[in-house]
Amino acid sequence: MAMAANETDPAQRPPAIEIRRLTKDYPLPGGRQRVRAVDDLSLRVHPGQIYGLLGPNGSGKSTTLKALLGLLRPTLGECLLAGVPGSDPAAHRAIGYLPEAPYFPRFLSGRELLRFHAKLAGVPRAGREERIAALLGRVGLAHAADRRVGSYSKGMLQRVGLAQALVADPSILILDEPTAGVDPGGAADIAELILEQKARGRTVLLCSHLLTQIEEICDRVAILHRGRLLAEGALDDLLGRCGRQSLVVEHLPSEELAAFEDWLAERGGRLHAVERPAARLDRYFLETVERAEREGEASR
Amino acid sequence: MSAVGTGSLRFSPHRVVVLASHAFLDAVRQRVFQFTTLLAAVLVVGSLGLRELDFGGAELKFVADFGHGALVLFGSVLTIVTTVQLLGGELENRTVLPVLARPVRRSEFICGKFFGAWAVVLVFCAAVTAVLLGALWLGAQALPPPLADAPQVPAAAVPYAGVLVGGALQGVKFGLLVAMVLLVGSYARSNLFAQATGFLVLVICHLQYLARDAWQTGHGWLERFGGGLIGLVFPNFQLFGGEYLTAGTDGAALALGGRVALYGLAYTAVFLALAVWSFRRREI
Numbered sequence: 381m382a383m384a385a386n387e388t389d390p391a392q393r394p395p396a397i398e399i400r401r402l403t404k405d406y407p408l409p410g411g412r413q414r415v416r417a418v419d420d421l422s423l424r425v426h427p428g429q430i431y432g433l434l435g436p437n438g439s440g441k442s443t444t445l446k447a448l449l450g451l452l453r454p455t456l457g458e459c460l461l462a463g464v465p466g467s468d469p470a471a472h473r474a475i476g477y478l479p480e481a482p483y484f485p486r487f488l489s490g491r492e493l494l495r496f497h498a499k500l501a502g503v504p505r506a507g508r509e510e511r512i513a514a515l516l517g518r519v520g521l522a523h524a525a526d527r528r529v530g531s532y533s534k535g536m537l538q539r540v541g542l543a544q545a546l547v548a549d550p551s552i553l554i555l556d557e558p559t560a561g562v563d564p565g566g567a568a569d570i571a572e573l574i575l576e577q578k579a580r581g582r583t584v585l586l587c588s589h590l591l592t593q594i595e596e597i598c599d600r601v602a603i604l605h606r607g608r609l610l611a612e613g614a615l616d617d618l619l620g621r622c623g624r625q626s627l628v629v630e631h632l633p634s635e636e637l638a639a640f641e642d643w644l645a646e647r648g649g650r651l652h653a654v655e656r657p658a659a660r661l662d663r664y665f666l667e668t669v670e671r672a673e674r675e676g677e678a679s680r
Numbered sequence: 681m682s683a684v685g686t687g688s689l690r691f692s693p694h695r696v697v698v699l700a701s702h703a704f705l706d707a708v709r710q711r712v713f714q715f716t717t718l719l720a721a722v723l724v725v726g727s728l729g730l731r732e733l734d735f736g737g738a739e740l741k742f743v744a745d746f747g748h749g750a751l752v753l754f755g756s757v758l759t760i761v762t763t764v765q766l767l768g769g770e771l772e773n774r775t776v777l778p779v780l781a782r783p784v785r786r787s788e789f790i791c792g793k794f795f796g797a798w799a800v801v802l803v804f805c806a807a808v809t810a811v812l813l814g815a816l817w818l819g820a821q822a823l824p825p826p827l828a829d830a831p832q833v834p835a836a837a838v839p840y841a842g843v844l845v846g847g848a849l850q851g852v853k854f855g856l857l858v859a860m861v862l863l864v865g866s867y868a869r870s871n872l873f874a875q876a877t878g879f880l881v882l883v884i885c886h887l888q889y890l891a892r893d894a895w896q897t898g899h900g901w902l903e904r905f906g907g908g909l910i911g912l913v914f915p916n917f918q919l920f921g922g923e924y925l926t927a928g929t930d931g932a933a934l935a936l937g938g939r940v941a942l943y944g945l946a947y948t949a950v951f952l953a954l955a956v957w958s959f960r961r962r963e964i
Contacts, residue, residue, distance in 0.1 A: 485706055497778065500698055
């Protein structure tokens with residue numbers, strides 16, 4: 381029984397990503413002084429989790445990801461990907477990486493870019509082209525698959541970057557600002573794609589400034605500030621919303637509220653707060669755009 | 681989860697070929713390659729227009745020298761600019777990040793860049809040499825018939841074979857230059873520095889024989905030590921010179937060309953190994 385529990389509980393399985401006491405110093409010009417970008421950071425991301433790394437600019441998020449991938453040498457500490465040091469290229473068999481504000485060779489088309497990365501990652505020739513076409517379709521770039529990447533918009537670059545990260549069907553996805561520069565509709569698509577990966581058992585570590593999106597898709601988050609870990613944990617725990625639910629009701633007379641509270645108390649519940657439901661601008665925006673698109677389709 | 685624990689990642693010639701093909705495609709789609717190749721070819725063909733100077737049989741020697749000069753000059757520029765662009769451009773634009781996040785060894789990355797850049801320069805050498813051979817053939821056809829009392833110009837005077845050997849040796853020399861520029865680029869923090877240093881290295885290699893002279897005949901220990909150091913570290917590019925254009929293709933000339941090619945390839949291997957070593961621990 382215990383073994384079965386271990387297999388199903390991600391927290392009991394070996395971490396997909398582990399950062400142990402990572403410290404990274406950069407020398408300042410002149411070489412005598414150093415600036416500490418990451419300070420004694422330890423994290424564990426378990427298989428199947430979506431883990432958000434939050435922090436203001438310069439908090440050490442990108443440095444942490446680069447150290448994890450072996451692109452930077454830690455001053456102290458170590459980073460493991462599926463138990464293998466990130467500096468070992470063998471560890472990269474398991475990962476897909478989307479860098480911040482991704483730049484790709486301008487002379488390649490989207491399809492050629494994915495083909496190049498698929499070959500590097502060792503994706504077998506059989507089925508490679510089909511996978512590339514499917515991925516380009518999934519990120520909404522089927523129409524621009526054979527256009528040069530140099531002609532892509534910022535949002536299209538993010539999408540093709542996400543497709544290249546997924547091209548080898550990695551078990552760990554490392555995404556640095558995956559929705560930067562993407563319009564709200566595109567950001568929602570990317571969030572959906574990330575959730576799809578979680579549903580397939582993939583592990584996702586992502587950095588983002590879009591707190592609303594992080595809140596919607598992440599299981600756990602870590603908040604960094606000046607390289608130090610300020611807070612870490614499950615979102616529900618951090619936001620103090622464990623065991624809480626919200627009901628949105630219409631036309632409940634205020635005099636009935638007390639009766640409703642009594643009804644809840646009889647069942648062991650407690651009314652925590654009465655407030656106006658917050659309208660979400662992003663949701664309103666998406667609904668408005670989708671409605672306009674539906675009407676446009678209907679009128680054609 | 682994907683199988684990560686399937687052992688260490690061995691050096692893969694297949695990945696080197698993938699990276700080299702990518703680098704080659706990158707370089708040949710850039711205007712610098714197209715412009716340089718076109719300009720060199722136009723200059724070689726244009727040298728035929730100088731026949732008003734009426735060199736007679738020596739005109740073909742002039743065309744061969746002129747074409748070889750264009751090959752050396754534009755080939756050197758193309759080699760340095762392309763190599764810096766392929767490595768430095770990738771580092772500066774951060775397109776290297778998703779590549780090195782793949783299961784790719786850094787040695788494979790540098791070797792891929794080397795073979796890609798070298799392939800580009802070899803295509804340039806082949807194209808310019810082919811144009812030069814064509815120009816020589818056209819020039820030979822257009823020569824006026826010799827006067828009855830003038831010495832006959834034998835067919836062997838048209839230095840086709842020498843041009844081929846000279847072009848091949850330039851290809852070897854440019855490969856060596858690619859490796860040297862990669863070594864510079866493996867630690868350079870800007871493309872400008874890498875290009876400037878690349879051209880400086882080119883000049884030093886062309887003047888290396890002066891350092892060797894100082895080593896062997898210098899008076900002070902500093903002169904001898906400095907000359908020896910430069911003479912050993914830098915290869916002598918004068919060895920790859922244009923004397924093959926007239927040396928013919930007898931056994932001795934071919935043997936000398938072979939020894940020079942081996943000399944160039946040995947230096948190339950050393951500089952490529954140093955570039956791999958230098959890039960191995962570079963922070964990206």
